[in-house]
Amino acid sequence: MKIAYSHLIQHIEENPTIEEISDSLFQLGHEHEIDGGVFDMEFTPNRGDCLSLNGLLWDLSVFYTVDFNQEIYMEKLDDLQIDFENLSESICPQISFLKLEIVSCTICSLLFFASCPAIEQTHPTRMASPKP
DSSP states (O other): OEEEHHHHHTTBTTOOOHHHHHHHHHHTTOEEEESSSEEEEEOOGGGGGGSSHHHHHHHHTTTSOBOOOOOOOOSOOOOOOOOOOOSOTTTOTTOOOOOOOOOOOSSOSEEEEOOOTTSSSOOOEEEEOSOO
16 A cells, blocks of 8 residues: 555644654554655555554554544545456456445344455455444
8 A cells, every 4th residue: 555654744743754654654563665755555464454544543643643633525425337348358358357235234243255266265355344
């Protein structure tokens, strides 16, 4: 994941340098490289909570005073119409696109689904619902 230093620093009161943020991220176990003011982060699968600006800020709040009061867009979003097309049929004739529809489930608290059959070894993904 790539995240700009300028985006992180907007919410940190102490205004640390990019090197100080980098040191803090390494202390938290977040491997990364810096390329022109952009952190190129690598996360392990068990740290999905850090795949957002707020997730990283939450971790960095151990070292800095972080402002979590951010403006939230509350307007209705139009449906995103995406129609995938295989433009490389000669190279990859059997590519598949998986379309998921998220529905609420009042009976179960966990959803399980398998990954694409094109992958030799599939591992189920477990997603916790917001309400148990």
